[in-house]
Structure formats: C-alpha cells, structure tokens
Amino acid sequence: MRAVAALSNVELITALLSCNRQLASVGLQLHIINGVVSLLTTEVHNKALAQYLSEQNQANGSSH
Numbered sequence: 001m002r003a004v005a006a007l008s009n010v011e012l013i014t015a016l017l018s019c020n021r022q023l024a025s026v027g028l029q030l031h032i033i034n035g036v037v038s039l040l041t042t043e044v045h046n047k048a049l050a051q052y053l054s055e056q057n058q059a060n061g062s063s064h
Contacts, residue, residue: 027041
C-alpha cells in the first residue's frame with residue numbers, strides 16, 4: 001500500500017491500466033472515468049455455462 005501511495009495520479013492510472021489485460025484473462029475489467037476506478041466483470045465464455053443457461057431459458061419459456 002505504501003508503494004501505491006507514493007505514485008503520482010498518472011503513474012497510478014498507468015499501473016492500473018497495465019493490469020487490465022491480465023484481469024481480462026480472468027473475466028474482470030478496470031474502468032477509469034473521471035478519476036473513479038470501477039472493477040467490472042466481462043462476458044464469460046464457458047460452453048458448459050452457456051449450455052446450462054440455454055436449457056434453463058428453454059425450460060422457463062415452455063412453462064409459461
């Protein structure tokens with residue numbers, strides 16, 4: 001934490017943005033807007049999850 005506190009705003013933003021590629025590999029994204037940093041999830045590409053959600057949508061659609 002002390003190392004981060006010693007960085008200037010530009011250096012801190014640069015460090016955060018340089019992590020964005022590694023974070024994306026695990027489904028996370030950093031957004032920096034007007035100095036506010038947000039950690040978001042990205043679209044998950046998982047065939048098993050997609051199949052499960054498809055089956056759930058079909059089951060819910062046929063029950064109405």
